[in-house]
Amino acid sequence: MISQYQESLLLPGRTYQSGPVDTTYEDVLENIDSGIMLFDEEGVISFVNKQMYGMLELTRHSLVGCTISHLLFNVRLSRFKKKQVLQSYKEMVYKGKSNYEFLDEYGRYWKVTLCCGEQMKGCYLFTVKEISDYKLIEQTAYQNDSLAMLGKLSASIAHEIRNPLTAIRGFIQLLHPHLQQLGKQEYGKIILAEIDRANDIIHEFLTSSKPSVPQVGMIPVSALLKEVVLLTESEALMKGCQINLHPFQEGDMMISGDVKQMKQVVLNMIRNAMEAVADRVDGLMGKIEVGAHKEGSEVRMFISDNGKGMDIRTLDRLFNPFFTTKENGTGLGLSVSDRIIKNHGGCISVSSRVNEGTHFVISLPLIH
Ligand SMILES: Nc1ncnc2c1ncn2[C@@H]1O[C@H](COP(=O)(O)OP(=O)(O)OP(=O)(O)O)[C@@H](O)[C@H]1O
Ligand SMILES: [Mg+2]
Numbered sequence: 165m166i167s168q169y170q171e172s173l174l175l176p177g178r179t180y181q182s183g184p185v186d187t188t189y190e191d192v193l194e195n196i197d198s199g200i201m202l203f204d205e206e207g208v209i210s211f212v213n214k215q216m217y218g219m220l221e222l223t224r225h226s227l228v229g230c231t232i233s234h235l236l237f238n239v240r241l242s243r244f245k246k247k248q249v250l251q252s253y254k255e256m257v258y259k260g261k262s263n264y265e266f267l268d269e270y271g272r273y274w275k276v277t278l279c280c281g282e283q284m285k286g287c288y289l290f291t292v293k294e295i296s297d298y299k300l301i302e303q304t305a306y307q308n309d310s311l312a313m314l315g316k317l318s319a320s321i322a323h324e325i326r327n328p329l330t331a332i333r334g335f336i337q338l339l340h341p342h343l344q345q346l347g348k349q350e351y352g353k354i355i356l357a358e359i360d361r362a363n364d365i366i367h368e369f370l371t372s373s374k375p376s377v378p379q380v381g382m383i384p385v386s387a388l389l390k391e392v393v394l395l396t397e398s399e400a401l402m403k404g405c406q407i408n409l410h411p412f413q414e415g416d417m418m419i420s421g422d423v424k425q426m427k428q429v430v431l432n433m434i435r436n437a438m439e440a441v442a443d444r445v446d447g448l449m450g451k452i453e454v455g456a457h458k459e460g461s462e463v464r465m466f467i468s469d470n471g472k473g474m475d476i477r478t479l480d481r482l483f484n485p486f487f488t489t490k491e492n493g494t495g496l497g498l499s500v501s502d503r504i505i506k507n508h509g510g511c512i513s514v515s516s517r518v519n520e521g522t523h524f525v526i527s528l529p530l531i532h
Pocket of ligand 2: 432435436493497498
């Protein structure tokens with residue numbers, strides 16, 4: 165028989181079978197992606213679906229016929245779950261909130277909703293749904309917003325500092341003959357050098373946090389890697405580590421893009437590798453391997469090191485702007501590199517093991 169309520173859900177003009185159907189309403193409730201628990205007017209659990217008893221890590225049998233106090237005294241219900249049940253019950257039944265969110269012991273977010281009142285005829289219907297994905301999107305949107313704001317703010321401050329520096333530089337130059345008379349021309353030189361250094365830092369910050377429009381040209385991969393290795397070799401030697409540039413097997417591979425930006429990417433990665441090698445605790449000789457090979461229509465440039473490696477938490481956040489584990493790091497190196505490579509139609513992949521090392525691969529389309 166179809167009840168009055170079921171009848172009100174029927175579509176006009178369609179024929180419905182009044183006898184048993186293959187999928188019952190109970191099947192639907194049983195398999196819905198939310199947990200459902202119904203308390204009758206006496207406060208006794210009269211229905212609980214698979215999701216709900218699975219979430220509570222109990223059986224249906226141990227729940228149906230219980231009151232909330234029975235449930236809270238159930239020895240099989242973990243301490244965490246008891247706390248969550250009690251808190252949800254308090255927030256919703258006593259404080260009258262229509263929904264309540266909580267974080268469980270596995271780091272998942274849940275939302276509990278209560279439906280009661282006249283339409284429930286004295287019964288209380290609790291539904292629980294996992295909302296971890298929505299929370300992640302919400303948090304990422306919030307983080308991106310604040311990072312974008314912080315980025316803009318620091319870029320505008322950096323930009324504005326350049327103007328007074330230019331004025332100071334000009335006046336120091338005007339004072340130069342007077343300093344010479346006093347025999348203190350050295351002071352002038354130091355001030356100028358320091359102003360230039362500050363200007364360089366600002367310039368680097370402004371260009372690294374906002375990649376300029378690429379000046380596209382043909383770039384031979386071997387020349388690109390040779391040049392960056394040459395630039396970093398002496399710094400590496402001073403840090404007691406060796407950079408090994410692998411011979412190129414496949415003639416000259418060409419890519420298209422902005423040579424300065426490409427150099428910046430490889431430089432960022434070699435610098436990170438040098439820092440990772442220096443941070444290794446066992447004092448093993450640091451080795452950085454650099455090279456490139458062809459893979460179908462792409463070139464794969466790699467930068468590997470036997471440095472301190474990364475754990476999964478670092479790997480997860482590696483390309484986030486301002487993410488750094490270094491005392492003096494800005495955390496912009498890899499986020500900017502990632503943006504540059506994506507703008508050039510490529511991608512960066514990474515694999516790493518703590519205390520063993522890290523392997524970065526930059527894939528870019530080849531030009532024939
Ligand atoms: N080769 C590597 N080995 C181990 N950890 C690395 C390596 N490369 C990057 N990381 C980790 O990724 C984080 C982010 O790197 P990124 O280059 O973006 O910023 P940074 O190096 O911390 O700062 P900056 O580049 O401004 O000096 C680093 O702080 C470090 O924890
Ligand atoms: Mg870096």
